Amino acid sequence: MRIQRVSSKWAKTKAILRNRDLSIYIPDTRKYALDTLKEMLLLYDMVYIKPDRGTYGTGVMRVEQRGVTLSASDQGDQENLEEPPENLEVKVENTKLMYILRYRKSAEVYSSPEELDRALIKVIHNQSYLIQKGIDLLTHKQRPFDLRVLTQKNLDGLWETTGMLSRIAAPQKIVTNYHSGGRIKSVKAVLEEHMNTFEVDSTINQLKALGVIMARQLERTYPGIKEIGLDVAIDPQHDLWLLEINTLPSIVVFKLFPDRSIYRRIHRYAAAYGRVKKNH
Ligand SMILES: Nc1ncnc2c1ncn2[C@@H]1O[C@H](COP(=O)(O)OP(=O)(O)O)[C@@H](O)[C@H]1O
Numbered sequence: 318m319r320i321q322r323v324s325s326k327w328a329k330t331k332a333i334l335r336n337r338d339l340s341i342y343i344p345d346t347r348k349y350a351l352d353t354l355k356e357m358l359l360l361y362d363m364v365y366i367k368p369d370r371g372t373y374g375t376g377v378m379r380v381e382q383r384g385v386t387l388s389a390s391d392q393g394d395q396e397n398l399e400e401p402p403e404n405l406e407v408k409v410e411n412t413k414l415m416y417i418l419r420y421r422k423s424a425e426v427y428s429s430p431e432e433l434d435r436a437l438i439k440v441i442h443n444q445s446y447l448i449q450k451g452i453d454l455l456t457h458k459q460r461p462f463d464l465r466v467l468t469q470k471n472l473d474g475l476w477e478t479t480g481m482l483s484r485i486a487a488p489q490k491i492v493t494n495y496h497s498g499g500r501i502k503s504v505k506a507v508l509e510e511h512m513n514t515f516e517v518d519s520t521i522n523q524l525k526a527l528g529v530i531m532a533r534q535l536e537r538t539y540p541g542i543k544e545i546g547l548d549v550a551i552d553p554q555h556d557l558w559l560l561e562i563n564t565l566p567s568i569v570v571f572k573l574f575p576d577r578s579i580y581r582r583i584h585r586y587a588a589a590y591g592r593v594k595k596n597h
């Protein structure tokens with residue numbers, strides 16, 4: 318039987334969100350449109366905009382919002398103290414929002430969502446794009462990282478998390494993908510900088526369980542899937558966020574680890590469900 322692959326991030330997100338308990342892991346994600354862009358910018362300081370069917374970090378953009386105070390109100394601060402609403406109004410009038418669009422290695426500044434939308438549309442054309450709440454990633458040596466968790470059907474036909482690694486963004490990159498210059502390290506190595514041993518271990522266990530939970534939920538809508546790769550972000554509060562699920566995850570990246578038994582097991586499972594040849 319063929320292994321089922323699903324390329325639409327939107328379709329996979331909807332499949333996961335059918336289980337309400339899992340929504341805590343999913344950053345607010347919507348289809349791109351000017352109205353949604355405006356709404357999301359009211360809610361979040363930073364958003365990601367990405368192709369619904371993208372891979373390798375290609376076409377991924379990010380918008381950061383900054384408030385610039387044009388001129389400090391020096392008139393009657395003292396007098397206004399007793400009238401906070403008016404005081405607040407004065408402040409708002411003097412603060413202008415700027416939108417910084419980061420794409421590949423460039424950064425451009427726009428002064429309104431409409432202007433920003435016109436620039437985005439040039440990249441988007443008529444393709445389907447998503448807009449997602451941006452997660453502030455933890456860093457390793459000042460570079461943001463996220464995690465890849467591999468979960469496969471094992472020889473008993475049960476979901477099992479068989480590998481995980483961290484991906485560290487290349488300088489000035491807004492994506493961590495290996496194909497976009499990201500570096501790979503063990504999960505332990507990057508978590509140790511932020512957590513004590515107890516928290517590192519419990520986070521690793523949580524990630525293992527997350528892979529299995531997500532696989533089971535996705536399988537309800539897509540019964541032919543055999544393997545998934547989760548892209549997981551960790552924010553400064555150490556909360557886990559699922560950025561996307563890949564249904565054709567890379568397995569060769571796990572060859573990079575000195576412990577060969579990890580890759581051997583991954584390969585064994587992949588051979589059993591027919592992704593790779595047995596005699597390898
Ligand atoms: N919402 C987000 N918050 C923070 N970083 C993100 C977000 N979405 C994507 N990224 C970064 O961009 C990378 C690529 O995005 P992803 O959704 O995985 O698309 P692709 O299919 O191209 O890998 C992620 O691994 C992560 O580094």
Ligand SMILES: [Mg+2]
Pocket residue numbers: 373374548561
């Ligand atoms: Mg990805």
